Amino acid sequence: MQLQRLLSYTRKAVDEYNMIQEGDHIAVGISGGKDSLTLLYALHGLRRFYPNKFELSAITVDLGFDDFDLSPIQQLCSEMEVPYKIVKSDIYNILFNVRKESNPCSLCAKMRKGALNEAIKEMGCNKVAYAHHKDDIIETMLLSLIFEGRFHSFSPRTYLDRMDLTVIRPLMYVDEMDVIGFKNKYNLPVVKSKCPVDGYTKRQYAKDLLRQLNTEHPGARERMFHAILSGNLSGWPERTIRVREKSDID
Template structure:
């Protein structure tokens, strides 16, 4: 059963990889591995996809140590999957909570983690960074942008970063979170507890719970929101043809 569930994730991710031209021959891809269910699912998906992919590419995993987390299970998993692993100590948690004492820490923390991950990916010779964002993350970001920023926006399946020369890819943008949770349970992922003091008490968590309530009341809510996000006559934030032509340097 676990194998079938992972196969479902792999099938949806493969479609996204093909739709948005996410992986090419010769890529060296760094996976941002936090120890949560999403990044661990991405690690399994890409390490499996690598075995039969028509494109030949390299994989490595980078974990930013935020302090207080036991990442020994990640070392073991990467060894089992034959993926190079780097655990990088950081002072991000101290800067955000002790030095800056941020009341709304998520934005600064995310920015610092992205910056550190990208810098180390470049240091290790990677040309791409893969993140474990999924379909529900995209919908949550879509609503958060409208509610808190007054913008119609969400993250892209593929983005080129001029400053670093990296391309950021999100192969699981077609994967629903419940499938990841099911896979994590069936494959017995050794989840690393999030050491963040704000975990579970954020704007994103509020939006996640709001979407769940609206989905209960309107069974087509998430499906219709995803259709609206991809409507070619209105906004179509994920333009397949344009994203296929996003260029990057090696």
């Protein structure tokens, strides 16, 4: 995927769900994976021409894994002139050595987000951008149906009143395959996850299920995404459709 196409998808999401206002300071949550680095490229590129001017910073919560080298990301942020903060934590030790959690994902996410949000507020940011793409949204819907008995997925824009912080998801229209293509084309400095349960989660189950359903019933994936967009899901903001000119991203 070319950068121009990535910017077009990002602009579409930002416009339709009113994600960015004048004067925003947005923190990009960087895990080290392909998704978050693609998001960094997207918002860095969007900032050049988007009519609402905004600041951009990047942040990583270091969970405490051995040999988790973030220097390639530090170098990328330096080249982009994007301030980058690394938050040290003892989350890995707490989960796997102290508590010996067999299903650590939920608690890990809560602890990571707590550390992330606190640091973001200290940085003076009023928004945080997560790198969830189209496939993530559909997979979350499947997980909600199967394990919670409800039709739900995370929202493109969510206000966290306790933190006075807004979460946005600008990659919501980007396919995971396009993210993979973008990573390969632009040689993104991906830092591989050190998590011992990576690839063995319910999320991976939903990813495999979605792939199987779309293989057996071509187009099922897009139909599910359309159902989410038109499903009037609780917590989702109103969608604004705007006809954009080609010059918007030139």
